[in-house]
Amino acid sequence: MQTEKKLLEEARKILDEVESACKDFGLSSLKKTVKSIQNFTEQNQYLDVAVLGSFKAGKSSFLNSLIGRPILPVGNIPVTSVITRIRYGRQEKVTVSFLDGTSREIPIDEIQDFVSESGNPGNERDVFSVDIEVPTLEDFKAIRLVDTPGIGSVWQHNTETTTGWFPETGGVLFLISAERPISESELNFLKETYLYTPEIAVVITKVDLFGEDQLKDIETFTAEVLKRNFEGVFPIYRHSAYQNADRYNRELKEKVLFPLAQNRIHVFFKILSHKMSTLVEACISYLEIAYEASTKMEAEKQKIKEIILDQHLNSHFVRRELTLIIASYKEKTRESLRTYFEAFRSGIELKIIDEYNTAFETFKGNLYEVTRQFEKWLAQALHTELSEILAQEEKSFELLNAVKKHLSFYLKSFRERLSENLERVLGVKMRAEEWEMTLGEMKKPNISISRSFDFHLDLLWFFFPMFIFKNVFRRYFLKQIPYEVEKNIHRLTSNLTERINKEMDNLLNQALAYINEELRMVESLLSEGKGDSSYIRERINRLKATNYRLYDLYAHLTLASGEGAREPSARSK
Incomplete structure (x- = not known):
């Protein structure tokens, strides 16, 4: 218990030291990580085990199977829109917490109204999280299972919600569907x-x-694939919610959840040490730049800046290059979407026409009334068909992901060039870092239906008794269906083109913000005065010493638990 207390104290000292360095040296890119680790150190009551993966990996079905209760909504389209946490409780209980700080209990059968895209589209209810207590997790009282919105769906804030939360993650169950190979995303x-x-x-x-x-x-x-991208290995398990579920659940509980629950304190500090080491390495890499720059004479500094921040690392040059990249993708957006949606047109027409033949018999009243019923029915039928395509379509994500991939490669190349220049001139190599860009929220386009008649013929309904002209208008309405399908697909293509191109601009702005911030920080670090070198070295040594003490304490805790100190099981290459 005393060792655990000391570990937390040392961790907080490191966080204070890094936070102070961020303030003193303008290291704004580390502030978010510092905040997430601070939050992690305060959540020692539970070890959060997140279920992560793409929106088609079956996360909610997996969790329902694991806890033995069909509590979470499932479906063929993205369903989870907010973070949902599940832990042990003597009785079933659901508490919804809102962004304004309030919370309330709800019946368990109302969960989908708060956590699903259908019940809470775009999180319009402003839900922060949903906490579920179930008796079936009695053997895992120290663990909190977390259902997260899936990655890879551009129609919600989902991916941003997930990536914004997992810096505070403890353990992770990363789900990959057997239906398709592990993807680059x-x-x-x-x-x-x-x-x-x-x-x-x-x-x-x-x-x-x-x-x-x-x-x-x-x-x-x-x-x-994992071996090519990580040093070491991650354990791989199988699961099905429909066949041999008990056997798969038992294996996961015995080999993953039980060890985590029984060694919660040890695992918590292992994860904390991992987070702290990542943070300290990043901070020290920046401070080393400041130290080396501080040892140079003022006359040398301007020349050093010119060499390190060469013409290809100039913000104006970078903006021009990135703008050209985005423009080349924008040119392809409309045609890519048109081709994609055109493949669905005939199928939608046939399905709606088939349904129309049955639906028309239910329309009652005079011509005016039947016309309004037809327009309402067609609007609903089109909305259902196009919404289903939108919910499952991947073309938008494919287009945006291609842009994101290109920009990520550019950012990586930019950082590598900057690091090479720093190493060549100052002998300092920057720590490799992944710059994560997030897709913003894209609202679903609206579906609209034109009036059935170009002029108000339906207002003259008394000239056209339906018992005589019923089949005439049946055929007339039928001819409207292909036109309305084509019109809405065209409108959908236009709306999506505009929104995707706008999101491409958002990705461009994120990339420019990353680069400008990095250039600002490096330029500031290169401006450190000669008299500051001993002070900077002292800050670096303090960080290293505190981190060593944290590792020593963690090693002591590990030895006490009988496991022996060990390095993390895998490392990203």
Whole structure:
């Protein structure tokens, strides 16, 4: 207990030291990480085990199976829109916390009204989190399972919600669907996750869809991809919510959850040490730049700045290059979307026409009344069909992800060039760092239906008794369907093109903000005065000494628990 207290004290000292360095040396890029670790040190009551993965990996189904109760909403479209935490409680209880700081209990059957995209689209209810207590987690009282919005869906704030939260993560169950190989976006997500916790287990879901030989191939491929991207390995498990669920759940509980629960204190400090080391290394890499610059004479400094911040690292040059990159992608947006949605047009027409033949018999009244019923019905039918396509379509994400990937590569190249210049001139190599750009919220486009008649023929309904002209207007309304389908697909393409291009501008602005902030920090660090060198070296040594003490205390705690000190199981390459 005394060692644990000392560990927390040392961790807080490091955080204070890094926070002070951020303030003194203008290291604004580290402030978010400092805040997330501060939050983590305060949550020692529970160890959060997050269920992460893409929005088609079956996270909610997995959790329902694991806790033995169908509590969380599931579906074929993205359903989880807010962070949902599940822990042990003597009785089932659900508490919703809102962004304004208030909270209230709700019946368990109303959960989907707060956590799903259908019940709470775009988090319009301003929910911060939903906490669920269930008796079935009695064996894991120290653990809190966390259902997160999936990555890879541009229609919600989902990805941003998840990536904004997981710096405070403890353990991670990273879900990958057996239906498709591990993707590049999942790999990048996993790499960023590893920055915050080494306790990661990979779970391949939906294994009931494949035979044993196919599953072995999927596992081998996944392991090889992980090995190429990480030093060491992550354990890989299978899961199905529909076949052999008890066996898969039992294995995960015995090999993942039980060890985490039984060694919560040890795991908590292992994760804390991992987070702290990552933070300290980043801080020291910046301070080393300031130290080396401070040892140079003033006459040398301007020349050093010109060499390090060469023409290719000039903010105006970078802006011009990035603007050209974005413009080249914008040119392709409309045609890519048009081609994508056109493939659905005939299928939508046939389905709505088929439904129309039945629906028309339910329309009652005179021509005016039947016309209004038809327009309302067609609007709803089109809304249903197009909304389903929008909810599952990946073209928008594909287009934006291509831009994000290109910008990420540019940022990486920029940072590598900056690091090479710093190493060549000052002998200081910057710590490798992933710059994460987030996709903003994109609202779903509206569906609209034109009037059935170009002029108000329906107002002259008394000239057209329906018992005589019913079949005439049945055929007339039928001819309107292809036109309305084509019109709404065209409008959808235009609206999406505008919104995607706007989001591309958002990604551009994020990239420019990262680069300008990095240039500002490096330029500021290169301006440190000669008389400051001993002070800067003292700050670096203090950080190193405090971090060593933290590691020594963690090693002592590890030895006391009988496990022996060890390095994290995997490291991102």
